[in-house]
Amino acid sequence: MKREPYFLEALTPILVLVLLLSLNVNLFEDTLAGSNQIALLLAATVGGIIIRRNGLKWEKTIHKIVNTIGSAMPSMLILLLIGSLAGTWLISGVVPAMIYYGLDIINPKMFLFTAVIVGALVSVATGSSWSTIATIGVALIGIGKAIGINESIVAGSIISGAYFGDKVSPLSDTTNLAPAMAGTDLFTHIRYMFYTTIPSLVLTLILFLIIGFNYDFDTVAVDVTAVKSSIENTFNTSPLLFLVPVILLGIIMLKVPPIPSLMIGTLLGGVFAVIFQPNIIQEIAGRDHSYLRASYTSFMQAMFGDVTLSTPDDRVNELLSTSGMRGMLDTIWLILSAMVFGGIMEAGGLLSRITQPIMKVAKSTGAIVSSTVGTCIFFNATASDQYISIVVPGRMFRKAYLEKGLKPEVLSRTLEDSGTMTSVLIPWNTCGATQSRVLGVATFDYLPYCFFNLISPVMTIIFAYFNIKIRRLGKDIPSIVKSSET
Structure with missing residues (x-):
């Protein structure tokens, strides 16, 4: 008994x-x-x-x-699709474009504010606070030191931005894990989180603005240009690439279920890779193949396995790698x-x-x-x-x-x-x-x-x-x- x-x-x-x-x-x-x-x-x-x-x-x-x-x-199936989506968004140049244009908004007087925004943009695009901090974060901490801001404050702004993406990005492990444990679906979870997340982010940005405007900044040369140059030399960073996340966002807002939504986002990434990134396609598949065969091989590789792209900047290289479903x-x-x-x-x-x-x-x-x-x-x-x-x-x-x-x-x-x-x-x-x-x-x-x-x-x-x-x-x-x- x-x-x-x-x-x-x-x-x-x-x-x-x-x-x-x-x-x-x-x-x-x-x-x-x-x-x-x-x-x-x-x-x-x-x-x-x-x-x-x-x-x-x-x-x-x-x-x-x-x-x-x-x-x-369902959450495990979504995770597999997220791995594939991350892969095709990388080879299509969507994620690198987000990083590239995100770095454009750096301004010394609003550096801490900007660090939060840049960290948030990159982490939403990648779904990873760890890779955001290990790449863009390292660059930002160096910039902050150069213009005389206490590195602890800079680190706080970087982490605040990076964990915004870790919290709300559909590519994030924890964003998928939490609804799986609670018994709800991914997009209901993300939409509901914004009620508490937006006020928290606004207060965070206000606090960093207050701190930032109490600092005297010297105009210094920073190496953000080198990071952007590495991305630009590797990818075709056209604003048209933003059509992929915009279309996916529209599909989500139409309340299409997560699994078909993510599959559409994955396929869109593959199509844009073939159109905009022929050099990346050939780099992944090898230049001995026809473009049709290389496109199929690269698309499949990005969906299921490891993809690592090389740029002249080691800080960028770590961000430009995914493991597809396997990851x-x-x-x-x-x-x-x-x-x-x-x-x-x-x-x-x-x-x-x-x-x-x-x-x-x-x-x-x-x-x-x-x-x-x-x-x-x-x-x-x-x-x-x-x-x-x-x-x-x-x-x-x-x-x-x-x-x-x-x-x-x-x-x-x-x-x-x-x-x-x-x-x-x-x-x-x-x-x-x-x-x-x-x-x-x-x-x-x-x-x-x-x-x-x-x-x-x-x-x-x-x-x-x-x-x-x-x-x-x-x-x-x-x-x-x-x-x-x-």
């Missing part, structure tokens, strides 16, 4: 997971390459032993795991492992047992959102990984939000506003450690100036307590909760 787990029993798999993830951060350079996935599976094993001892049959457990994985399948496999592996862990934790009632004390206290919408924010920050600090800070709280609070009558996008937005945003503020988190090393600025030095990252979790709590744009379910809450459990 099945019995309800004790609180300590329910907490044990979480503690094991935190311990294993902490070890992984210290022992493995790339924790996403497999060590964190195994940690999730080992923690799931511990949870499986506990719920088996409590009387839950294996057949029910595996049924729950399969259903949980099935719920994440998404580690993230999909993480999602599968997380679904196994989440399925076992839910099947045995372990997650609900952990959330019981929180839910007794969290009576209001503001309280449950605040509890979610605190939990995400806790996992960022203890598990040292932003993916885990989204995955575990997402599974923990999913049912609780439904029971409170809140739509899944309320949870997914909270996960993004807190889990994604605070990861870079913790020195021993993979994000904090990486960005500190890349920019050459200590995490605690740039932390006070990462205004966007600091404001975002506060903004989502304010919206919750004041009931601003909080989406609620209809009258069929019990049936929705029940369906989420099957």
Whole structure:
């Protein structure tokens, strides 16, 4: 006969997971390459032993795991398409054009403001805060030093902009992971996030404008020209390339589902590559082939595999590389492992047992959102990984939000506003450690100036307590909760 787990029993798999993830951060350079996935599976094993001892049959457990994985399948398909889209947008010159024209708006008097905008443009185009910071960020930190701005402030502006894209770009891993954990779709999640994201970004830009206008700038020569020249010498950077993202945006606004939308965006990228970038096509496929054959080969390669383009500037080269669908496999592996862990934790009632004390206290919408924010920050600090800070709280609070009558996008937005945003503020988190090393600025030095990252979790709590744009379910809450459990 099945019995309800004790609180300590329910907490044990979480503690094991935190311990294993902490070890992984210290022992493995790339924790996403497999060590964190195994940690999730080992923690799931511990949870499986506990719920088996409590009387839950294996057949029910595996049924729950399969259903949980099935719920994440659309997100995994979207991730694969995003890998392909990133590849074709690279070889078509769409992403390089965004970088090229984004760098055009640099102005010494508004440098910090501009750094946020440029970081945001590039990270939205690439979906990666890491590559944005490692390339454009490194150039901007050098420019900031040259004109006499404290490098900690410059680092804060770069990170603020880069994490805007990491938060809202459909190419971002976390932007796909959060709705998958909460049970909503990608574009609903992105649209809903703008309610808290736009005010956070506006406040960030105002603060950097205030700081910027209190500095005396000397006009100096900067090497942005060299970066632009490298892109210009490699790609045909025509403004017509912006038709691709504009068309995709229009398709999204027409509420076409994510999977066909992204497939159209991918195909458009391939078509524009053939029209605008014949040299890139020949470079990828080899010049011994006919252009028709080279076009097909390059398009396929960009969709499924590695593409690396060379320019005279090493800083640009790192940004001009993608791995297609193959590059998404580690993230999909993480999602599968997380679904196994989440399925076992839910099947045995372990997650609900952990959330019981929180839910007794969290009576209001503001309280449950605040509890979610605190939990995400806790996992960022203890598990040292932003993916885990989204995955575990997402599974923990999913049912609780439904029971409170809140739509899944309320949870997914909270996960993004807190889990994604605070990861870079913790020195021993993979994000904090990486960005500190890349920019050459200590995490605690740039932390006070990462205004966007600091404001975002506060903004989502304010919206919750004041009931601003909080989406609620209809009258069929019990049936929705029940369906989420099957």
